[in-house]
Amino acid sequence: MRLRTFSHGVHPAEAKITSDAKIRRFPFANELTVLLSQHIGRPAKAIVFKGQEVVRGERIAEADGRMSIPLFAPATGVVSEVGETINADGVMTPSITIKPFPASEQIVHHKKALDVDKLTPDELVSAIQNIGMVGLGGAAFTAHVKFSPPKDKTIETFIVNGCECEPYLTADHRVMLEHPEDVISGIKIILKITGADRAIIATESNKQDAADLLAEAAKDDERISVEVLKTKYPQGAEKLLTRALLGKDVPSGGLPADIGVVVSNVTTVAEIGALLPMGCGIIERVITISGQGVSKPGNFRVPIGTPLEFVLEKAGLNDQARQVIFGGPMMGKSVSYLGTPITEGVTSIVVLSESELAAGTGKIHACIQCAECVSSCPIHLNPSKLGRLARKSRFDEMVEEYNLFDCFECGSCSYVCPSHIPLVQMFRIAKKVVRSKASG
Amino acid sequence: MTEKDPNLLLQHAPLLQQGMTTPQAMRDVLYALLPVTLAAVWFFGLGAILVLLASIAGAALTEWTFASQEKGGESLLDGTALLTGLLLGLTLPPGLPLWMAFLGGAVSIGLGKVIWGGLGHNLFNPALVGRAFLLATFPIAMTTWAPLTGADGFFTVQPSNLALPFMQSGTDAVTSATPLGLMKFEQQSTPLVNLIIGNTAGSLGETSGLLLIAGGIYLWMRRDLDWRIPVSILITVMIFSAILDMVDSTRFPDPLFSVFSGGMLLGSIYMATDPVTSPITPKGAWIFGVGVGLLVVLIRAFGGLPEGMMYSILLMNAATPLIDRYTQPRVFGRGKALT
Numbered sequence: 001m002r003l004r005t006f007s008h009g010v011h012p013a014e015a016k017i018t019s020d021a022k023i024r025r026f027p028f029a030n031e032l033t034v035l036l037s038q039h040i041g042r043p044a045k046a047i048v049f050k051g052q053e054v055v056r057g058e059r060i061a062e063a064d065g066r067m068s069i070p071l072f073a074p075a076t077g078v079v080s081e082v083g084e085t086i087n088a089d090g091v092m093t094p095s096i097t098i099k100p101f102p103a104s105e106q107i108v109h110h111k112k113a114l115d116v117d118k119l120t121p122d123e124l125v126s127a128i129q130n131i132g133m134v135g136l137g138g139a140a141f142t143a144h145v146k147f148s149p150p151k152d153k154t155i156e157t158f159i160v161n162g163c164e165c166e167p168y169l170t171a172d173h174r175v176m177l178e179h180p181e182d183v184i185s186g187i188k189i190i191l192k193i194t195g196a197d198r199a200i201i202a203t204e205s206n207k208q209d210a211a212d213l214l215a216e217a218a219k220d221d222e223r224i225s226v227e228v229l230k231t232k233y234p235q236g237a238e239k240l241l242t243r244a245l246l247g248k249d250v251p252s253g254g255l256p257a258d259i260g261v262v263v264s265n266v267t268t269v270a271e272i273g274a275l276l277p278m279g280c281g282i283i284e285r286v287i288t289i290s291g292q293g294v295s296k297p298g299n300f301r302v303p304i305g306t307p308l309e310f311v312l313e314k315a316g317l318n319d320q321a322r323q324v325i326f327g328g329p330m331m332g333k334s335v336s337y338l339g340t341p342i343t344e345g346v347t348s349i350v351v352l353s354e355s356e357l358a359a360g361t362g363k364i365h366a367c368i369q370c371a372e373c374v375s376s377c378p379i380h381l382n383p384s385k386l387g388r389l390a391r392k393s394r395f396d397e398m399v400e401e402y403n404l405f406d407c408f409e410c411g412s413c414s415y416v417c418p419s420h421i422p423l424v425q426m427f428r429i430a431k432k433v434v435r436s437k438a439s440g
Numbered sequence: 441m442t443e444k445d446p447n448l449l450l451q452h453a454p455l456l457q458q459g460m461t462t463p464q465a466m467r468d469v470l471y472a473l474l475p476v477t478l479a480a481v482w483f484f485g486l487g488a489i490l491v492l493l494a495s496i497a498g499a500a501l502t503e504w505t506f507a508s509q510e511k512g513g514e515s516l517l518d519g520t521a522l523l524t525g526l527l528l529g530l531t532l533p534p535g536l537p538l539w540m541a542f543l544g545g546a547v548s549i550g551l552g553k554v555i556w557g558g559l560g561h562n563l564f565n566p567a568l569v570g571r572a573f574l575l576a577t578f579p580i581a582m583t584t585w586a587p588l589t590g591a592d593g594f595f596t597v598q599p600s601n602l603a604l605p606f607m608q609s610g611t612d613a614v615t616s617a618t619p620l621g622l623m624k625f626e627q628q629s630t631p632l633v634n635l636i637i638g639n640t641a642g643s644l645g646e647t648s649g650l651l652l653i654a655g656g657i658y659l660w661m662r663r664d665l666d667w668r669i670p671v672s673i674l675i676t677v678m679i680f681s682a683i684l685d686m687v688d689s690t691r692f693p694d695p696l697f698s699v700f701s702g703g704m705l706l707g708s709i710y711m712a713t714d715p716v717t718s719p720i721t722p723k724g725a726w727i728f729g730v731g732v733g734l735l736v737v738l739i740r741a742f743g744g745l746p747e748g749m750m751y752s753i754l755l756m757n758a759a760t761p762l763i764d765r766y767t768q769p770r771v772f773g774r775g776k777a778l779t
Contacts, residue, residue, distance in 0.1 A: 411454030
C-alpha cells in the first residue's frame with residue numbers, strides 16, 4: 001500500500017538507535033535552574049525568594065498575563081538563587097535555582113485534583129495554562145493559547161502529531177508506546193476544548209508498533225483514528241502533516257486553524273492527559289539522549305532545570321563528541337554553553353561524532369543549479385535562486401519575488417546540496433535582516 | 441568551560457548532509473563518458489586520443505591560468521574543466537588539427553566559463569561555445585570527416601591531425617560523409633544498426649548510440665541527470681520528424697534515424713542536461729527539452745548544415761533564465777506562483 005505523505009522532502013538516515021529503550025527516570029542534579037522564559041511568550045514572574053524552601057511541584061513563578069505560563073519546583077529543596085542564567089542561545093535570562101535536599105523523598109506536591117469531565121472548555125484552557133504546559137515538540141508555544149484559536153474559526157479536526165520525523169529522536173515514540181492511555185485522555189480533553197469532531201493520531205511507518213497500540217487504545221471512541229504516513233522528513237511540520245492527512249494547504253502566512261485544524265505534538269497531549277486530572281504542574285519531561293558522542297543513549301524523564309552538563313555526564317559523554325544539539329540534527333539548536341539548563345522545549349539531546357557530522361566540514365562549491373534543493377523543498381520554493389540572491393544581499397527580492405518568509409527552515413535544501421552551500425543558514429540571516437529593517 | 445570540556449563545534453542546523461558532492465557528480469559524468477571515449481579510439485584510432493587530449497589540455501590550461509589567481513587554485517580540482525574539455529573533444533571530427541582542438545578547449549573555458557564568473561555563472565554550455573567558435577573559424581576542418589580506421593588501424597593518426605597552426609593541411613586526405621550528410625545531400629540513409637553500434641563517420645563521441653544511452657542510464661541512476669531533458673528532446677524529435685517523414689519520406693529521415701544520428705544523443709544526454717545552463721524547475725526542463733527538439737529538427741530539415749544540435753542547445757541556453765523565471769513552482773499555501 002502506498003502511504004500518504006506530502007510532496008518533496010528528504011529521507012536522512014533515521015538513526016533511531018534508542019527506539020527500544022524504555023523511558024527511565026533521570027537522577028536529580030545538585031542544582032536545578034528553571035528559566036523564567038521556557039516558552040514563546042512573556043516570561044513568568046518569580047514568586048519565591050532566595051533561601052525559601054520549596055516542595056516538588058509547588059508553584060515558584062506565576063504567569064504574567066495570558067501569553068505566559070506558571071512554573072513549578074522540579075524538586076523539593078531550597079531556592080539558592082533568583083538571578084540569571086545563560087540559556088541555550090547564549091543569552092543571560094532570569095532564572096530560579098533550587099538545590100534539592102539530598103535526603104528528600106521527592107514526593108510531588110499535588111494541587112487539588114480536577115474533575116475534567118465537569119469543566120467547561122474555557123475552564124479547561126485555564127487549567128492547561130495553570131499546569132504550565134507548552135508545546136513539547138520543540139517549539140514551546142504556550143499550549144493553552146494554541147488550543148483556543150480565535151472564536152471566529154471553527155475547528156473540525158484535531159491532529160495529534162506523532163511523526164517525530166527528525167533523525168535520532170525517539171521520545172514521542174516511547175511516550176506513544178508506554179502511555180497510550182494518557183494520549184487518549186489528552187485527546188478527549190482537547191476535543192472538548194476545541195469542539196473538533198474528530199482527532200487523527202498521525203505517525204510515520206517506522207513507528208507502526210505505536211500506531212497499532214494507539215488504535216487499540218482508541219477503539220472505544222469513534223472520533224479518534226490513527227493514520228500511518230510515509231517516513232520522510234519533515235513530515236512532522238504541521239502544515240505538511242495537515243496536507244498529507246487532509247489534502248488541504250494551510251494558507252501562506254496562516255495557521256492550521258484557518259482551515260479548521262489544530263495540530264499538537266503527541267507528548268504534549270499525553271502530558272495534558274496525565275497531569276491535568278491531577279492538577280499537577282509540569283516539572284519534568286521525556287528527552288531522548290542519543291548520538292555516538294554519548295556512551296549511554298536512551299530515553300529519560302528529566303527534571304526541568306537539570307544542567308546539560310549533568311545530563312551529558314550521566315549519559316557518558318565520550319571523546320568522539322563534536323557537537324551537542326538541543327532537538328534533532330535537522331532543525332535543532334547547537335548548544336554553546338554546557339551549563340545551560342533543560343527547558344520544557346528540549347525534545348532531545350543529540351551528541352554527534354565527527355563521522356555523523358557532515359555539514360560545514362565539507363568544502364563549499366559553486367551552485368551548479370542541480371535542482372536537488374528545488375526538488376526537496378517541501379514548500380516548493382527555489383532555494384538555489386534564494387541562495388544566489390542572499391549572497392548578493394538582495395533581501396527584498398528574496399521576500400517579494402521568491403517568498404522567503406514561506407520558508408520554515410526545515411533545512412532540506414542544505415541537507416541535499418552537493419555543493420554544501422549553507423542555504424537555510426543564509427535564509428535565517430536574510431530573514432533576521434529583513435525583520436530588523438522592518439522594525440526600524 | 442571545564443577541563444573535561446570536549447572539542448565541541450557550534451554550527452547551525454542542519455548538521456547532516458547527504459553523500460553526493462558536486463565534484464563527485466562531475467566525476468560521474470566522466471565515468472559515464474568513458475565507454476564512449478574508448479569507442480572513439482576504437483573506431484578512429486590513436487588520433488582520437490590526441491584530439492581529445494589536446495582539447496582537454498586547452499581547457500585545463502586555461503582553467504589553471506585563471507584558477508591559480510583565486511585562492512588555492514581549487515577550481516581546477518572540481519573536474520569541470522576536464523569534463524568540458526572531454527565533451528568538446530567528443531564533438532570534434534577525428535581528423536581535426538590538434539592545435540585547433542587545443543584552441544577550442546581554451547575558448548570553451550575562457551569565453552564559455554571564466555568570463556561569466558566561473559562555474560555556475562555561465563549562460564551557455566562551455567563545450568558548445570568552444571565548438572561554435574571552431575565551426576565559425578575553421579568551417580572546412582570542422583566538417584571534414586576522416587573515415588573509420590577499425591581494429592587494424594589502431595595506430596592511425598590522420599595527417600591532418602598534425603597540421604601546424606594556420607598552415608594548410610594536406611588536401612588529399614581521405615574523407616568520408618556522416619550519416620546526416622549522406623541523408624541531407626544525397627538522400628541516402630544509413631542502417632540503424634550501424635548508428636546504434638557507432639561504426640559510422642562522425643564526431644569522435646557521437647557515433648555509438650548504445651554506449652551514449654548506457655552512460656545516460658548510469659547518470660540517471662546516480663541522480664546526476666534530469667531525465668526530463670533528454671526524454672523531452674527525443675520524444676519531440678521523434679514526433680516532429682515522424683510528421684516531416686510522412687510529408688516527404690525521401691527528403692526527411694524517419695524518427696529513429698533522427699534520434700540515433702549525429703550529435704542527437706551526445707547533445708541531449710550530456711550537454712542539454714548541463715545543470716548550470718538548463719532550467720532548474722521540472723516544468724522548465726520540459727519546455728527546454730521540447731524547444732531543443734523542435735529547433736534541431738528545423739535546423740536539420742531546413743538549415744544549410746546537416747547538423748543542428750549545437751545551435752539548438754545554445755539557443756535554448758539563452759532562453760533558460762526566462763524559462764526559469766516563468767516556471768517557478770506554486771508555493772505551498774499560495775494561490776499561484778509569483779512570476
